[in-house]
Amino acid sequence: MKRVGLTGGIGSGKSTVAHIFEVLGIPVFYADEASKKLMNEDEELKNKIKKAFGNNAYLNGELNRKYLSDVVFNDHEKIKLLNSLVHPATIEGALHWMQGQTAPYVIKEAALIFESGSNKDLDYVIGVKSPVELSIKRAMARDNITEEQVKARMDKQMDAESKIRLCDYVIVNDEQQMLIPQVLALHEKLLELAAKN
Template identity: 40%
Template sequence: MIKVGITGGIGSGKSVVAQLLSIYGIPVYIADIESKLLTDTSPVIRKELITLLGPEAYIPCGLNRTFLASCIFNNTKLLQKVNAIIHPVVSEHYLMWTKKQSSLITAIESAILFESGFEALVDIRLMVYAPKEIRIQRAMQRENTSQKEIIQRIENQMDDEIKKERSDYVIYNDMQSPLIPQIENFLDMLYSKFV
């Protein structure tokens, strides 16, 4: 089985590419959704976050996201400790998920593929790239938030040029290059090289 890691910055269109791959029959693990579920349900994560942050870390329905956000805001050391608790559990969950798939190719979509260490779990790193101006407009429309807030979030993510260098394949989602032919070329390359 070939494992593909899909990444890209906010507003790049990585979720669109993930949806298109799933239409082509590629099962896709959405790391953001799964990690939110796991932080609510995993006894391992719950125990370690309560040890780190105190009992306020959880409310009856799951993780107290407002409290967590206030703790890690502008505290990179604490954020790293939180990630060191969550990411290994997500990694293990993803690997168990792949074992249940019968497809020749599977994928994981993660905005933090490189930062989380998920890149070590995949065979091919696929980046979805879009110019910064387009990313800002898309994110502002989708999240109904200010340009300043989106720019701040972009600046807190790994630089796109670094992601590009560390990726094996790049799909351009720049409003000029059609996505379908690029995805078909990517899949052709995978099937010819690896399958």
Template identity: 40%
Template sequence: MKKFKVAITGGIGAGKSKVSDFLMKDGFSVLKADDIAKDLMQNNSDVKKLIIQEFGEESYKDGKLNTKYLSDKIFNDEDNVDKINAIVHPIVIEKINELCEKEFSTSNLVFVEIPLLFESELQDFFDYTILVFADEGIRIKRTIERGNISEADVKKRMQFQIPDEEKKDKVDFVIENNSSIEDLENRTKLILLLLKNLSSVD
């Protein structure tokens, strides 16, 4: 049996988390790159030191990561996006690899939800890649409905993401999410079946 690390990517509001939920419901582990990054930014002293050096003491408020301050700094300046990525991404990949090795003791497939897979040039760390795709208008509507973000801010974040149309030719599987939740689950199950078959081939 082969063991595969599988990346799940897609733009903001595409439905990555829903796909992850379906996979977890089927008993598979899904690591969340954003959660790992936030944990390291909050608790790793080396990462905290580098962030403060680059973005200032305001990056942490009362000992906690000041996400609003950092978001405002990062998403208003493309250079700052590159700077935070250079600090966080290497240690995130190191942590993901460590966690994947643990998961491989009980499963042949480990999934990693990683929104900025191609923007971070991390695709080569994975055996297979899945793009969750939805039309831009649908993605904007979904993200606003989740709350605490304006349409202008959604569009601003989209500017720093490679358009999903460009990613389609770079991934192994595409899950379209312009329809119902039932349709999304069925498409996810089909991809899972294909990956299980690939894993079982010697």
């Protein structure tokens, strides 16, 4: 079974592309959702977060998202510390999930594949590329936030173009090219590669 990463910038269309692969019967691990679940349910991770950020990081056993985001807000070192706890747990969670799958290939959808080093565990990485202005417009509409808020989020990630350069395959999500034929072509290619070894 091949392990395939799916990444791209904020609002590029990663989740949209991942849903098309799911329609084709390919299992998808959503890293963002999984990390939120782990922060609420994984006792070992919860203890590490409490040790690093204080008991206020949890309220009645639930992650106190507001407290934690205030603490790490614009503090590069604290964000790094939080990521150093959450990323390994998420990577381990993905690997464990993959072991239970039987499809010819599986997909891990994650914004921070290269930033977290999880590309080391993957056979290929697909990048979703979309013009930055369009990504901003889509993220603004989806989350009902301002252009400045989207840009502030973007500033916290590796820039989308550098990410795309590191990918093995690229899906273009602009207003000209259709997603479904591109995903179908890549699906055929990945099935072929998975059948070879």
